[in-house]
Amino acid sequence: MPFASLGRAARETxxxxxxxxxxxxxxxxxNRLGAFVATFMALYLTVERGYSASYAGLVASLHGxxxxxxxxxxxxxxxxxGRRPTLLVAQASTAASVALLGFVHDPVAIAAVAFLVGMTSNASRxxxxxxxxxxxRPEDxxxxxxxxxxxxNLGFAVSAVAAGFIAQVSYRAGFLLEAGMTAVCAVVVFLKLPESRPERTAKAAREDDIGLGAVLRDGRYMAVVGLSFLIAVIFQQGSIGLPVAMGEAGFTPADYGLAIAVNGILIVVLQIPVTRFIEHRDPRRLLVASALLAGYxxxxxxxxxxxxxxxxxxxxxxxxxxxxxxTQTGLVVRLSPVHGRGRYQGVYTLSWSVAALVAPLMSGFVIDRFGAEWLWGLCAAVGTVAAFGYGALMRRLPAQEPAVGKPAAAPAEASAA
Structure with a gap:
């Protein structure tokens, strides 16, 4: 019976x-199944190419x-x-730049192409x-x-395991395989995805003329972006502060691998049941709870x-x-005007990109100057601040707008997969 209930829940999800x-x-x-380069890039530069750890860190920073x-x-x-042209340009450019990265040898060229890969791969988000x-539909x-x-997360979990085996055979094969799978994504977009951008009215055209300034002047939305940045800095510690602190405490890399593997396993196994639980619950309480769970x-x-x-x-x-x-991604959409979703999502994506740059500097400074205990205490404090921020900003949320995208409106597009 539990298995029958689980199957029914999965179908409904x-x-x-x-x-x-x-x-x-x-x-x-x-795309995520083919994300090999990010996994073995540091090893490729230090082991295969013989560059220093400092240079590998510089390349990672340029990528970010x-x-x-x-x-x-x-x-x-x-x-x-439009959504479709942007996706096609981003994915085609990513495929080309990742393939190129596997063939360049000069340190300046590697750094420049790594910057290009970071720029093109992030452009699709x-x-x-x-x-x-x-x-x-808004309710879904x-x-x-x-x-x-x-x-x-499923794709990343599989690609992380596969990357180790591929690197043993050929690092260049990993670059080319990722480029090929990214090209497949572009083909899927070209063949199967119609443009979804809502038709523009005169009012929408005026909104479009406002540009990014409209997003930056949206106080409530920018506060959400700020809170997103705080949460992102906390979660970055799983791959930045945690391995460093564990190493200083005498744990081995294998110990870190065992501990962090729990993250991917739980997401793959529990994300769908958790979704069932949170789908129609108060987003304010969910975001407050998530900030406290992250920080503490x-x-x-x-x-x-x-x-x-x-x-x-x-x-x-x-x-x-x-x-x-x-929940947070849904909130970002809810606060975004229909014809400005791209800009709003771009600023939201920026909060995570900046966090990826700030978190390594912050964690390294705190651990070196004060010790890992202060880093974990700081995470708890930041989580508390974020929880209070979500609680204050989520009052009197605007109503969700009706679905406007053509693909969602067409009954023939529905699927009970």
Whole structure:
């Protein structure tokens, strides 16, 4: 009986979403299944090419900076050119730049191409999120964003394992395989996804003329972006502060691998049940709870003296991550004007890109100057601030607008997959 209930819950979770969503979801999954380069880039530069760890860190920073640069430009492109053209340009450019990265040897060229890869790969995110908001009904968006987040983590979990085996054979093969799978994503978009940008009215045209300034002057939305930045800085510690602190405490890389594997396993196994639980609940309470789970999940690391206890702390902040990701993305869409979704999503993406730059500097400084205990205490404090911020800003939310995207409106596009 429990298995029958679980199967029914899974069917209800994936039913009723438009066919266009599932093609977009498939594109996301294929893209993440091929995300090999980010996994082995540091090893490629230090082991295969013989560069220093400092140079590898510089390349990683340039990759992240590329994402910062492209966030706003991609958001504008998404609104002006359309979701589909932006996706096609971003994915085709990513495929070409990743393939090129496997053939360049000069350190300056590697750094420049890594910046280009970061810029092109990040450019698709505002378009994906805006298209998803266009084609999915407002009441189904949290579920849709959660399923997309699940695909991202499932794909990453598989690609992380595959990357190790591929690197043993040939690093260049990994670059070419990722380029090929990204090209497949572009083909899926070209063949299966129609443009979803709503038709423009005279009022929408006036909105479009406002540009990014309208987003930056939207006080409530920018406060949400600021809170998103705080949450992103916390979650970045899972891959930045945690391995460094564990190494200083005498744990091995294998110990860290065991602890952090809990994060991916829980998301893959529990994201759909968690989605069922949060789908129609108060987003204000969910975001407050997710901020506290994130902050205090990392805060509890100060008491962890074994791999088992560390794994338990990972469980706590992973639950916060599973609640926060779809709920916060849904909130971003809810606060975005229909014809400005690309720009709004671009600014939201920027908060995560900037966090990816700030978090390594912050965690390194705090650990070196004060010790890891202060870093975990700071995570708890930041989570508390974010929780209070969500509680204050989520009062009197605007009503959700009706679905306007053509693919969602067409009955023939519905799928009970």
């Amino acid at each position: 994936v039913s009723g979403l438009p066919r266009a969503f599932w093609w977009l979801w498939t594109s996301t999954l294929v 900076f590329g994402g910062v640069v492209s966030s706003l430009a991609a958001g504008v492109m998404t609104d002006r050119l 505002p378009a994906v999120q805006a298209m998803m908001a266009d084609i999915v 968006r949290v579920r849709a964003f959660s399923l997309n987040y699940w695909a991202i 999940g990392f805060g509890l690391t100060v008491f962890a003296g074994s791999v088992g206890v560390l794994a338990l702390t990972v469980c706590v902040w992973t639950l916060g991550e599973m609640i926060n990701a779809p």
